[in-house]
Amino acid sequence: MTRIGFLGCGQMGRAILSGLLAQGVVQAEQILVAAKSSAKQTAQQFEVKAVSPVDLLVEADEIFLGIKPYQLHHVEQWLKDSRVQTRLAQSKPLVMSMLAGTSFAQLRLAFNNLVTLIRLMPNLPAQVGHGLTLSCIDPQITEEEKATLVTRSRELLQPLGHVEELPKESDFHAATAISGCGPAYLFNVIESLADAGVHEGLPRALSLRLAAHTVLGSGHLACQEHPAVLKDRVTSPGGVTIAGVRILEQHGVRSAFFEAVIAASQRSRTLEKG
Ligand SMILES: NC(=O)c1ccc[n+]([C@@H]2O[C@H](COP(=O)([O-])OP(=O)(O)OC[C@H]3O[C@@H](n4cnc5c(N)ncnc54)[C@H](OP(=O)(O)O)[C@@H]3O)[C@@H](O)[C@H]2O)c1
Incomplete structure (x- = not known):
């Protein structure tokens, strides 16, 4: 069973989580949520499991990163845990970052190059299956790996609405100004x-x-x-x-x-x- 984690599960994390559950793309038992203080409440609402950020990084195969951009520095703390380091080094899990204005370079640095990265920019109507998600795969990923990631990310994102794959990371600024805002x-x-x-x-x-x-x-x-x-x-x-x-x-x-x-x-x- 693929374990899907929501690391930071606020407005946007919950919109995606409820969209995925409602569309039957994932089952509640696959889901792990971690937040600063609201994880238990979110877990109760969606009947999923609440864990600490460290446990989520150890257990999840695919992670929606939904903390605020200025909270990215917390990742450094979580990566200090030896279980997290071992896990990431072994499996390089997929991290789908929703952090506005946070580049691949910043994300790679925060995760010490130990994860596979996709940048996403979802919008709120994802909650009702009419969202628009901008998606861009880390340009440092090989063409071969990219094809698999495009398929997997579409599988997860299309039930939330329309998906646009951006060829260039720099397009995020203008595209977000339309569909995110x-x-x-x-x-x-x-x-x-x-x-x-x-x-x-x-x-x-x-x-x-x-x-x-x-x-x-x-x-x-x-x-x-x-x-x-x-x-x-x-x-x-x-x-x-x-x-x-x-x-x-x-x-x-x-x-x-x-x-x-x-x-x-x-x-x-x-x-x-x-
Ligand atoms: N809202 C939008 O329309 C929108 C659209 C596109 C992209 N985004 C992006 O999505 C991301 C999330 O935005 P949002 O509006 O959902 O923000 P939000 O409601 O403030 O959610 C942030 C989440 O991060 C958690 N968090 C904060 N510090 C943490 C820590 N130290 N450890 C673990 N979890 C922590 C919070 O926990 P608590 O719940 O316990 O506080 C909360 O669940 C942002 O990066 C934003 O740029 C948002």
Whole structure:
């Protein structure tokens, strides 16, 4: 049985764990979770096993690393344990790091070159099987090993939603600014659409459902057809929708999203430089 560990199991770790369990990709008895103080509670919630970070590194074959980037220094402490060192040296387990802005070079250093690395950037909708996971395999891994890792990572990640394999590690900054940060932008959009509906007299719950399902359906369509073509199709001459589009243009909504993505991408580059 392959043991899958969640080393740091907060917001994102739990989103992936619940997605994997819900989709039946893994069984609860395969899972180990370690956290600073919440491991037991998470283990109870998902009926999985809570262990210490050291025990997780000794027992797990495949590890989702879900601590915060600034907590990476803890790895050095865990690697001081002789059981961890022996285990890693023997089997070079797979570590799938979700740490934003943390490069392969930083991860290799932290794990003393004793693990096989994939960088991931999941997003929150993974929790409901509609996530987008960016994935990149350590360029130092041989082409032969890469093929096996691509297959295995797809097996684990596709049930969580769409997977994009990034050819270059440096693409993470811009890609994360869209798909990692995008849910926060779109939650803002949904909330403001719903607020406006309430202003116009709709009950709050109804207004929220309308806004959320509109974003959901529009996203599905935009996966198939160019958004400009779709926008033109729903804006009839002199109609209601184009009157609303005019206001969005007046308030620079496109420009705001444009700048938000650039700011997030640049922030990611800055964080990586430390
Ligand atoms: N949230 C997102 O939308 C998102 C999107 C993409 C990528 N990410 C990346 O995912 C990672 C996790 O983010 P998050 O939002 O899930 O953070 P989070 O909710 O703060 O989770 C961090 C986890 O790490 C654990 N932890 C902290 N220090 C530890 C230690 N010394 N030993 C063991 N466990 C420790 C925490 O334990 P406790 O629960 O006990 O505090 C918690 O379970 C980050 O690196 C982030 O860059 C997040």
